[in-house]
Amino acid sequence: MKRNDIILIIAILVFAFGTIVFFNLTKSEGDKVVITIDGKPYKTLDLNTDTTLNIEGEDGEYNLLVIENGVASMKDASCPDLICVHQSDIHFDNETIVCLPNKVVVEIESSESNEIDGIVN
Ligand SMILES: [Zn+2]
Incomplete structure (x- = not known):
């Protein structure tokens, strides 16, 4: 590997890292976890309080939601595809984990934004 190649790789890494940092800075952290089942409100939790919640459906379905260290993730579910379990942790405003x-x-929400959403709903 030539020296120029190494410089190029470092430049790309620095650029990629800078982009990630920029992307994260422009997103705002949420502070609420809003859970809905079939479009109906189920529960709203505090993202800053460690919690484990078993979201139970009417026909015995369940989704095990864990809030830990300011991030929410689906740890277990009764669904066959487990797509929700494999989704990454969420904590930014408007991020979602969906179990179809x-x-x-x-959904993550921030109490400081989205006044309009509240009126629409
Ligand atoms: Zn699922």
């Missing part, structure tokens, strides 16, 4: 089979939507 169970019709469960977990």
Whole structure:
């Protein structure tokens, strides 16, 4: 590997890292976890309080939501695809974890934004 190649790789890494940092800075952290089942409000939790919640559906479905260290993630679920379990942790405003089979939507919200959303709903 030539010296120029190494410089190029470092430049790309620095650029990529800078982009990630910039992207994260422009997102705002949420502080609420809003859970809905089939479009109906189920529960709203505090993102800054460590919690484990078993979201139970009417026909025995379940989604195990864990809030830990300011991030929410789906640890277990009864759905066949487990897509929700494999989704990454969420903590930014408007990020979601969706479980289609169970019709469960977990969304991060910030109490400082989205006044309009509240009126629409
Ligand atoms: Zn699922």
